[in-house]
Amino acid sequence: MAHHDSPRSQEAAPKGVPIVFGPLGGFAPDKVLVHFLGGGKPGVKGRYYNKSTGTMEDLIRDTPYSLAELTSPVSVGGGAPANIPSVFITSYVSGRIYISLNAPLDGLGCCYQPASANPNDPNYLIRYQYIEPTVDAGGMHVNMSYIDCAAIGLILTAVNAPHSKNSPLATLVNTTQLVTAAANAATPPLANVVPSPKDILPSPKFARVLPPMAFHDATNPNPLYHDWTSYLKTTLQRQAIHIQGCFAGSQAGGIPQRERLTSQGYDYMATVDVNGNVTMTAQKGSGKANPTCGGIKGDGIGDQSTVTITFAELNATNGIYGCDPGYTWSYVDPHGKTQSDTTSSMTNDVFGWVVGDLLAGLNFGFPGSAVTFNGIPLGGLSSTRWWGGTMPDGTVIDPANTPAGKNLLFDKAQPAKPTNYNTYAASLQGKATAYGFSLQDRLGQVLMEFDPAIDPNSYLMIELNVDQ
Known part of the structure; x- marks a missing residue:
């Protein structure tokens, strides 16, 4: 059962970080859905304003929320503005926020994460992207990852946070340019496009580009990228x-x-x-x-x-x-x-x-x-x-x-x-401040951090890039 209380009680909410969604790259709020997966045993702890009931309610892990549903006529707390999709997170350790377009993710539950390269995965044809946040006593720690798929260009910004580190994490080109570059890293080019090479953007069927690590269950060298x-x-x-x-x-x-x-x-x-x-x-x-x-x-x-x-x-x-x-x-x-x-x-x-x-x-x-x-x-x-x-x-x-x-x-x-390097990660170079492979943090720059206790009224803004 979700927790309910009055809108006023959010003023006494525990410390946390608001997450605000927008601009949305031209996508309608009711066509953009967010899902809070992972986060260990407690999962996500946070709240949103339910317009239907006029109350603050607990976020529930593994549940789709449309951004229309999360558009609050009152602030969810902290520095979050009203009348824009937002949530207030009090605790979320090593979680993943999945953003999908036009349809919610299916089959969510304990320990499930979408398998981007598996045609039998229930979400194989759905276009989605994720970020990896941790909200704890030190505030917000978040990265943007294209390790498992490249589908939606994102920009993460610490707003009202002059003491933030590595803000923004940005995709610097439109999403068509991003995924086309990534698709050309494969052998042959576009062979890594789901559902098929002809479905690269701007095709409405486009779901994602598959990186080398999308095939992490394989025991043999990846078929779409050079071996070593x-x-x-x-x-x-x-x-x-x-x-x-x-x-x-x-x-x-x-x-x-x-x-x-x-x-x-x-x-x-x-x-x-x-x-x-x-x-x-x-x-x-x-x-x-x-x-x-x-x-x-x-x-x-x-x-x-x-x-x-x-x-x-x-x-x-x-x-x-x-x-x-x-x-x-x-x-x-x-x-x-x-x-x-x-x-x-x-x-x-x-x-x-x-x-x-x-x-x-x-x-x-x-x-x-x-x-x-x-x-x-x-x-x-x-x-x-x-x-x-x-x-x-x-x-x-x-x-x-x-x-x-x-x-x-x-x-x-x-x-x-x-070629003696990771061609997929190379395709993202200069186009996105994001993980192209998991040890790219040796360079720094890929983890954004800020703390509302240091920068009052700060929040994370997640922006969707335009496709073209």
């Missing part, structure tokens, strides 16, 4: 890859060896053998506890450490493209005992961070690149120097003064054929 055979087995032969930086530490549960979770510097040299397998070997001084890196104290893993990743794991869709391969690690702990394990996916510890640097670099095309930056080949720079951050010795690399900061990414890092 040439990069790993040809370009990177006899090339040393330097992975170096700071791990801030992690509070991850269920990990028995605490050394893997503490703040520490890391310094590995990675090599690729003729079969495309990667071996990462710690250099002297790596794995040393380092308060410069973060605040989680304790012994690091030390420098008697290796990480290996097989070609099969890297070349699978969930490997370099999905940034989630399995790998094997080992280290000698402070008591002289060898610790080792083989994972099935990325783990939230120092090894996950080290592997993440390698995967992000491969997606961007940095390893093995002969393109120079300040006279040094990009492939000869250590990973933190690709995109910025803190080095183990405390040196801070300004992101603006890095290859990534100067836009030496993708084809600018690997201009020769065959």
Whole structure:
């Protein structure tokens, strides 16, 4: 049963963040629907004004709401204006807000997320896009993701928030330009368009463009995008890859060896053998506890450490493209005992961070690149120097003064054929401040944050781009 109270009681509502929808890119409010999925066990906690009853009501997870239904004649709270679609969120941790056009999503319920590449999914022919918000005691944290599909161009703006970070997250071109560029990243071009290549915008049948990670359940290399055979087995032969930086530490549960979770510097040299397998070997001084890196104290893993990743794991869709391969690690702990394990996916510890640097670099095309930056080949720079951050010795690399900061990414890092970078993520470059693959946050800029406790009357505005 939804909670009801009077419109006036919203003035005493708990702290939270309003979300306001608009402008809508020419789409009618009754044709734009929003759905609050995920968010852990409690799901979304928030309210909207129900015009039919004249009361504030609880938002319900996995429920479609048209924006006409959410257009409130009174403010939902905070700085949200009246007479524009809006909700007030008090808590929502790692949730997803799905926006669909012309029809609500079907089959919603516990743990369901639309499978964008599955023709048997009940929402396969519905056009939708999502954002990923967390609302907690620190305010709003939100990103815009095109990892699973590209269908609706969005712009996210922190309004009345002069202290916000990374606002706006913007799609800088109209949606037809965005999805056409993404569709041309596939092989052959437009083969990634749902429901068919001829249905690219402006076709009214257009549903979405499928990225590499839309096929994340596949065990074989993605059929619509290049695999990584040439990069790993040809370009990177006899090339040393330097992975170096700071791990801030992690509070991850269920990990028995605490050394893997503490703040520490890391310094590995990675090599690729003729079969495309990667071996990462710690250099002297790596794995040393380092308060410069973060605040989680304790012994690091030390420098008697290796990480290996097989070609099969890297070349699978969930490997370099999905940034989630399995790998094997080992280290000698402070008591002289060898610790080792083989994972099935990325783990939230120092090894996950080290592997993440390698995967992000491969997606961007940095390893093995002969393109120079300040006279040094990009492939000869250590990973933190690709995109910025803190080095183990405390040196801070300004992101603006890095290859990534100067836009030496993708084809600018690997201009020769065959293609040695993520062509789908490259197609979005300069067109959207959004995730094209999951470790694109190595560059920063993709997470917007603001706090109404610091910026009173601030709210998140979600705008839909025009199709043309």
